[in-house]
Amino acid sequence: MVTIDDYGNYETAWCPGCGNFSILKAVKQALVASQVKPHEVLFVSGIGQAAKAPHYLNANVFNGLHGRSLPVATGAKLANQKLTVIVESGDGCNYGEGGNHFLAAIRRNIDVTLLVHNNQVYGLTKGQASPTSAEGFVTKAQPQGVPSAPFNPIEVAVAMRASFVARGFAGFIDELSELIQQGIAHRGFALIDVLQPCVSFNKVNTFAWYKERCEALPSTYDPTDWEAAMKVACKWGDKIPIGIIYRNARIPFEGHFPVLRKEPLVGRDVDQVMLKRIMEGYK
C-alpha cells in the first residue's frame, strides 16, 4: 500500500504562494491513487522552477537540460518500458526550447506523461516572456509588450491528434490530481498543461485571474469527438476549459517495436548465436 509519506516531504526553493506547491501536492496524490511505488517511477525534467519539482519527492529522477526532457524520457521508456515515466517542466522548457521534441513526442505517442507547469512567464530567469505569454504582456525584456502571438499547446496537440490532451489548474488540486492519474493510466503520450500562477513575475495571470476563468468541461462532453475537441481547444479568454479535452486510442510508440513485446531492453545479454549468423552474411 503506497501512502503519501512514501513520496516524502522536502523543503523547496520556490517562492511562498507559488503554484508549484499545489501541483506537487496533486502529483503526490495521483501517484498514491495510482498505487505506483517510488522506485517504479522515473521523473524527467529540464531547467526552470518547475523542473526542480522532482527533487522534492522520492522517486527516480533525471533532471537534464533545458528543453530536452522529452527525448531523455523517450529513451528511458524505450530502455525499460516497465517504468512509469513522467516529464515535469515548464512552458519555456517544453514549448520554447524543446518545441521540436514536443511535436515529435506527440507524433511518436510515447507512453510518457508530460506535465507542463504553464505560468506564462519565465520565473527562474526573473520575468521574461514565455511562449505562452499573451501578446502585449509587458516585461523588462519586452518593455513595449510581447510582440508575438502566444502558443496554444492544447490547440496544437489536438490538431496533431495527440492521444491524451488535458488542461488543469493549480488552484483545483483534486481535479488536477485526477487528471494526472488518468494521464499516468493512459497508454500513450499524455499532455497535461497546468495553469499555474507565478506570484513573483506574472501580475496579470494571477490566481484570481485563472480562478475566475477556469471552468470544468460538462460531464456530457465527449473527449473522443475530435471536431468538438478542436473547438474547445481554441477557447481561451473569458472562459478557459479545464479537463480532458481530447483522447484517442492510438498504439503507443513502444507497441511498434517487436523487440519490446516481452521484456525490456535493460538486462539482456548479447545473442551470440544470432550475431554469428548475421556475421556469416558478410562472407
Add this chain to the structure above:
Amino acid sequence: MILNILIGGEAGQGLVTLGQILAKGLVRSGYSIVVTQGYQSRIRGGHNTFAIRVSTGEVIAPQESVDFLVALDKDTINLHRTDLSPKHLIVCDEGFGTDGDSFLKVPFKELAQERFSNIVALGVVASLLGLNEALMARTVDDFFGKKDERLAAENHRALAAATRWAGTRPTSGHKLAAVSDPPQRFMMNGNEAIALGAVSAGLRFHSFYPMTPSTSIGLTLAGHAKTMGLIVEQAEDEIAAINMAIGASFAGASSMVATSGGGFALMGEGVSLAAMTETPVVVVVAQRPAPATGLPTRTEQGDLEFVLHSGHGEFPRAIFAPGTIEECFHLTRSALELAERYQGPMFLLTDQFLADSYRAVMPFEVEKLSPASAGTELAGVKAYKRFAITESGISPRLLPGVTKQLVVADSDEHTEDGHITEDLSVRRQMVEKRLRKGEGIQAEVIPPDMEGETNADLLMVSWGSSKGSVKEAARVMNSQGEKIATLHFSQVWPLVPGQFMSHLESARHVVCVEGNAFGQLARLIRRETGFHIKKKILRYDGLPITPEYIFRELSH
C-alpha cells in the same frame, strides 16, 4: 600483382551495385581489397566512382593511378585520362567512339538488355581478372536474393554472355594469379564494422539523425535491430538523438549515436550532460570536410580538436580513431566498454573514406564483453548514492526501476545522492571525483603503433584512416633503401607522452601526415609534450591520403 580498378559513371547506372558484387567476388576468390568511393565534385554533378584496389597479397591503402578503368559513361574516360597507369585497360561501350590498343569495347546492347548492362560489365571485368564464373553467379544471386527467379535467370544469362564474349578477346594481362584454398573472410566497410562491433559489445539503443557519411551505421543497425534485440530510432534532430541515447543509457540500455561534424555541433550540450550525469554514451563522428556543410560526400580529418574540446566544462574522455576495418570493430567495443566502466561520453572518430571503404577482413571473434557492473542491488545499502565519492571516481551504478533503490541524477552540480546543490565544497569534491576517472582512462590508453627502426631518418606520424597509406608509403621507400618509420595513433586522446616521446626524439626527422589544414595532431602533441613537429604533410582537398600523395609531398 596489385591492380586498381576504377568504375566510373553517373548516379543511377548501378555503379555501386557493380562495385560491391565485384569486390565481393574478389574477396571470395581470396584477394585482398581496399575500396574508395567518391564523387568527383570538381566536375558537373553526377559522376560517381567506385575504386577497388586488389592484390593477391596484402593491400592496405588506396591508389590514385588506375590500371583498369570501367567507364559506364563517356565522361569517365575524359575525367580519368590523366590517372591511367602505363599498363592500363579501358573497358567501355563500343559506341563511345574512342580508339586505341588500351580500349576494350564491349557490345553491351548485343550481350543483354540495357538494364543488365552493369551485370555485363561485371562479367567482362570478372572474366578478364580470371574470376570463376560460377562463383560470380553465386555472388550475384546473394546480392539480389533468389526470390525473383526470372531476375536471377536474366542475371545469369547476362553474366554468361559477357563471360563468353570476354573469353574470345585477346588476353589483356590483367588476370590475377589464383589464390589456392582462400580463407573465408568478411567483406565489410568501416560503418558496418562499427555497427557490428557495437552490437557485439551489447549495444541496445541507437538514435541518429541522417547525415553523410555516418548514416549507414544507423542503417546497418536498423537492419539487425529485430534479430539482435535493439532499438534504432531516427530522432527529430541531433539534439534529440543524443538526449534519447542518454535517457536510454540512464535506464540501462547501452547506447551510441552517430553523426558528422555539423550534427555533432548540435550534440555538444548533450555531451556535457552525459559527463555531468555520468551516463555512458558513445558518439561516433564520421568526419567530412567543413566548415558548415562543406563537402558533404568527401573525406577529411578536420574535427580532432573539435571533438576533443566539445561540451562545455571539464571532464575526462577518450577518443579513438580507427585506422582499419578491424579497428573500427574493436575500438567501437573499447569505446562502449570504457563508456560503461567510466560512466561518461566516449568518442570514435572516423571519416568518409574509412566509412565507405570495403575491405576483406578475417572473421571477428564475437566473444562477450565482460558484463556491465550496472543494475545489481548493492548489499546492505539503505539509501543509494548515485554519485558516491570514491577513490577511482567511479560510483557504483544502479539503474532506475531495476532495484528498490532510487536513482537520482542532475545536470546541475549535485550531492552524492544526485540532488541539486549550491554547496561549493561539494562542487569541489565532485569536480575532483569526475576528473579522477580520467586517471583510470589514461592508464588504459592504447599505445601508438610504431613500425620500423627507432633511429630512422624519417618518422611519419599519423592518426585514424590514413594508417594504411602511411605504412605502405614507408614500406615502399624502405624497399628502395631508405630508413623510414611510422608512428600511428588509433587512440588520439588522452595522449601519454611516455608511450611515444622516445620515438619522436630518436628519429632524425619527423613529419606529421594528416587529412586537415592545421596539422591538428601535431598541434596536440606540441601542446601536451612541447615537441614541435615542424614538417607536415597535409591534405584538405576532400580526398583520402594515398601513398602517392605522400611521395609527391616528400619530393617537394
